[in-house]
Amino acid sequence: MKEHSLLSVRGVRKTFGQFVALNNVDFDLPAGEKHALIGPNGAGKSTFIACIAGQLPGVEGTVLFKGEEVTAAAPVDLARRGIGRTFQISRAFLDMSAMENMTSAFVIANGAWASLRRSVLANAEDSARSMLETVGLGDHAGSRVADLSLGDRKRLEFGMALANDPDLLLLDEPTAGMSIKERHHLMDLVAARIDETGKTLLFVEHDIDVVLKIATRVTVMVRGAVLAAGTPAEIAENEEVQAVYLGGHH
Amino acid sequence: MATKTRTGVSALALAAVLTSAAAAEGNTVKIGYVTGLSGACSSISEDGLNGTKLAVEELNAKGGILGRQIELIVRDSQTKPDEGGKQARELVASEGVDVLTGVCSSSVLLAVEAVAAEAGVPHYAIIGSTQKANIEAFQPNFWQIQPNATMEAFAAAAYVAKKAEWKRIQPMGYDYEWGHTSVEAFTEHLKELRPDIEITDPIFVKLGDNNMGPYIAPALSTKPDAIYAAIFGGGLVNLIKQGQGFGLFERSNLVTLTTVDALQSMGSTMPKTGVYGIARAPFFALPPSEELPGFIESYRAAYNEYPTDWAVNGYDGIMIYAAAVEAAGSTGMDALMPKIYGGTFDGLRGAGLTVRAFDGQMSAPAYVGAIAFGSEFPFPTLTDVDIVPGETLMWSEDKIQALRGAAN
Amino acid sequence: MNVLPKMTPLRWGIAGALIVLLELVNRLAGVGMSLVLTEMLILALFASSLNLLMSYGHMVSFGHAAYFGLGAYGFTLAVARFDVPVELAVFIGPIVAGLGGLVFGALCVRLTEIYFAMLTLACAQITFTVLFQWYDFTGGDTGITGFMNPRFGLTEQNFMTLVLVVLVLCLFAMAWIVKSPLGLSIRSVGQDRWRAEALGLAPRRVQLTVFVIASVFAGIAGTLFAVFQGSAFPDYAGLGFTLDALIMVVLGGLNSFWGGLVGAVILVQLEHWVLMVTSHWELMLGLAVLVLVLVLPQGVVSVAGRLSNMLGLGRKK
């Protein structure tokens, strides 16, 4: 199984001052999974995502992606190797329109960031338009992101993350702050895309309903360590997990 | 200037076109006065302007120049060269001035001179005194009525050379073009006059540095008999004030530029001995003449203070210009310049001054003496003043030409 | 807001009319006005180059004058010291400024926000000090004068027309860049460098690119200024020019393509007319800036935008 892992994490440790955010985490993610990370606040889920995404300095341990070491790699490098991600807090380009956001994602994905040619722009715009349709934002192409609802923004960001056709998609609390309807709408979309393309998904999610519905596999983290992993059904039955959620301490 | 008048809509110019060619020069003689009323030069600039105004009033009271009244148009250069250049260009273009003057700082002077030369407008310097204006940037529309940096430094060197007991001299200067020129000229001339004197490596002071301590200590460490300081204004005040704390005036002597404003602003904080000053036009040491007492009196009446060197030069500048225009019978450059370069002028600073045609420099004298406190004025003055004739201070034409060759 | 306003036929008409108006004023209002306009247009180009950096790249520079100065000196030194023909030297100025931008920019983009600004300040002061003190080469504080006919020997009016043409061309070039894929990248990084990074864009490389572009345009402005004055002085690289440009951009309106242009027009015209009334220019300018920033924190362009919306000329969002 390990040989087939798209992402393989060994002994990752990260501290902030005296606080140990991640303590020797091992983790394997086979290709094609839709894997959810859950756990109470402060369990280290977002830190874990950030470590994989190369956004934290001083991470100990190793991270292998497609069998290659990417532990200290820069986010740009990871993006080019095929890791796409969204952020917990919406990080779309607020002062630009949805269309411009999406176009910039395609311009970057095409490696044409420094181009001055209108034709390159036109091509990217075509791709962007169809991606906006895919994520259901066709009607909002001209809207400034700042004027979009949170759900629309998140869908936009998801679309942007898809622009360079990543093999692994990292979503950090994609549904935070959204209404129930919006959550399911977004995550259904995500699941459908992943199933369609056969890519891999790793996401942090609080909404248990969503997790149980979407995920093919779930990892539970507590205080910087992996507590349990398994199918959604296994996790739901796991008493240790319940104790963590209900009692906080064991 | 006649060729350049393009004032367009002004009634003045319309009238000029309608009347005769002679009247095309306008009804007034326009003096374009670009000076640093704000910025680093502002105090000096104001004095120069005061002297100039006085001269203009006097001339106008007597009927002006060539029967035309004089109009003084003042612009603030903010002591920035680009601003000065811009103001000069506007004065030439919109006001159609007959002559430009007033500039204080060297860089502004060069910027204004560039404009004046291009426009074919006469331009003379009364304050700013960079060597470059005489050498590589010299154009035959230009003259300079005050001693330039080299001449002052030569005067200082001549004075130092006479002090037989001084064996070691430490030069010091502001760290910019004028300071370097002055120190070099001083060193060169002193070596010629007194080969036996030891001249130590110069120390250069950062412009605008208020703290002189770091310069004074190393200057005194060579145990010089005198320090020559090409420093003026606030920096000089600082040097003298802070120098006292280092015992500068007990251990050594200071030869420096002491214009009247510096003497005034030092007041009682000036040390009693050990300071020797070079001045450009100290009113108390000027050669006696008919005009001098009247000038001092009317200046004091108008501005409630004694005229500084800058005021004297401002006054003299206009008077020399007026004399030359009268002689030429026209304000046009072609007629005027031969009279400037060929004439002899009398002014507050003496009689028979001439301007050299190849570098525009007037044979202005320099005044050197020891600082002393008298009862006559409420500030220290110079005593035993040597009036060094300008002719003895100027580089020869050969030397100027050689320098020009080197610069290009 | 940040998006370049779409040029409708009406807007083209207004822009065209403004250009014609400028040219008419230039031809009819006398030489003095031509000189004021020339300075205004050059500073407008300079401020627009800073605006490109600030409004699109979201990088605040305290040292933009360095590249203005390098442009002026690049041109001047080429003519005065190396006898390069003027026609060629006008290209050297912007190139030197661009190289300066490349070297300093490579350092500066390692930092962000206020630290970036402080480092640009340090770089500019180094440039200024070198220009000020290297007498033998740069002429030190007295600069370089008299090496050529100012304005290529053109009349004041003709030169103003030339500057106007250059400005319009440069604005077109800037607009082209802003609208191009590169412009999109620049804006992306300016808005959120981490997001851009996660999309596979190296933020520093983009920032360096826009820094160099802004430097080149500043260099063009500097070169024009040197031609205009027929001289170069260290002041051109000094803090004064930087602050003027900053004030222009903020007054005109940050986050607007026209901010720098409008700011330059306001500042230069304000100075021209205020100085006729009072010599307390700095006081008046200070008060004007204070009032404008407090009353119109979005800059003057925002008012124009609101007005045009009210009049039904509005842009479509």
Next chain:
Amino acid sequence: MLFLIASGLTLIFGVSRIVNFAHGSLYMLGAFFTYALVPLIAPGTVGGFFASVLLAGLGVAAIGLIFEVIALRRVYGAPELMQLIITVALVLIIRDVVRWIWGPNSLSVPMPDAFMGALLIGDNYFPIFPFVIFGAGLAVMLVMVGVIRFTRAGILLRAGTDDRGMAALLGVNEKLIFSSVFAVGALLAGIAGGLAAPYGDVNYLLDTTVIVTAFIVVVIGGLGNLYGAFAAAMLVGITKALGILYFPRLSMVLIFLIMAAVLLARSLGRQGGPSR
């Protein structure tokens, strides 16, 4: 001396994140106020001098306070650039007003008689006044450190630097902290200007000279870091003195290079992604 100026600047930045370009102007005002006061209060005496300096400092603090309340307070929510431009406007206003009132000439503030001379140690002269300035600066600094360490005001100030929002959540009026910090910063600048006034000349262009140096010190010391400012003031002072001796032409470039190096070195330790 440099430290007094820089500490005020760094304090203001630390709490309110404002880059105060007008700090040099406040220094200059302190010098001019002292010039105006010295002849009025027991001229020539040590006590009169210090009293003048203190009063001048308080006057500057009052002006700083007025400015903060009238102008700066309105833009705390706005982009930092707005605040910066507002302080630049203040620079222009103060400079012009000072020139209006006191004229463009360099003025000279008389030293108290007792501080005129020099100490002669062996062959070396040590002027007294720099020691006086240093001593007085040190005294002011000690008082400051005392206030900051031991009084509630000082605690609030440090709390504000640490976490402004939390201070508000403990019932502390943020605006009051901003205003008082600005006033204290101005006070320090004013006292520094006053103390240094007799040593050099006083003119209306002091502001630019001072502000650039103060920026350097603050940046080298770490923005918002008081003790860093102290160390950096020493470093810059020594570098300048040594620079003058060994690289006279390059001393300023040297200091800017140090500043650039410090900035870059610090950036290496401060990389990383968004906080969440």
Next chain:
Amino acid sequence: MLSLKDVHASYGKAEALHGIDLAITPGEVVCLIGRNGVGKSSTMRSIVQDQISVRGGAVEFEGQSLVGMRPHDVIRLGVGYVPEDRRVFASLSVLENLKVPRPVRDVSRRTWSLDQVFELFPQLYDYRHRTAGVMSGGEQQMLSIARSLLTQPKLLLLDEPHEGLAPKVAEEVVDAIVALKAEGVSMMISEQALHTIRRCADRVYVVDRGVTVWNGTVDDFYANPEITRKYLMVQ
């Protein structure tokens, strides 16, 4: 004492609360429970007006609307707030942290003096000269609570007071809360851990996805295990 009626609140454009209703009477201890990310912290913030803006509904404290007030004015009215990440002033000592709140003035309320606070948290007295930043999470939490007590609150809001603490330390914090309750302090505590509720709460509000979905006494809460299952468990 405190009442929230149909409160909608948002961070910028993102609405976090979609209708919160709750009320607290003097002397009561109320627990807000719910899984993480459902809006417990946002509810607290919408009371003290910190970072979040209330877009609809009413927030009233002793009959006075708090909406739009500046945070420090809310605090001065008598609402103490201990934020979830504790936010001690890291560079200040413990004692200095405790001196940040204004000294006691209002004699009409139940007031706390420094000595009383130290009595409640003896470790703080032992560490009073330590720099807060180097203390353990539990100690910081004690400090943060103690600090808020010195704002002389009539009502204390505690946001996840033992999040991220070791079990033993967390227990100490709960002990302190129980002690405070014994002193008659009104409190609102947001919680994820059920056993705390049993020890100190009078009433319980369950929050789910920005809405209060259930409320009742502690006994009712335990009598209805389906609530726990529905809103708190992983299922």
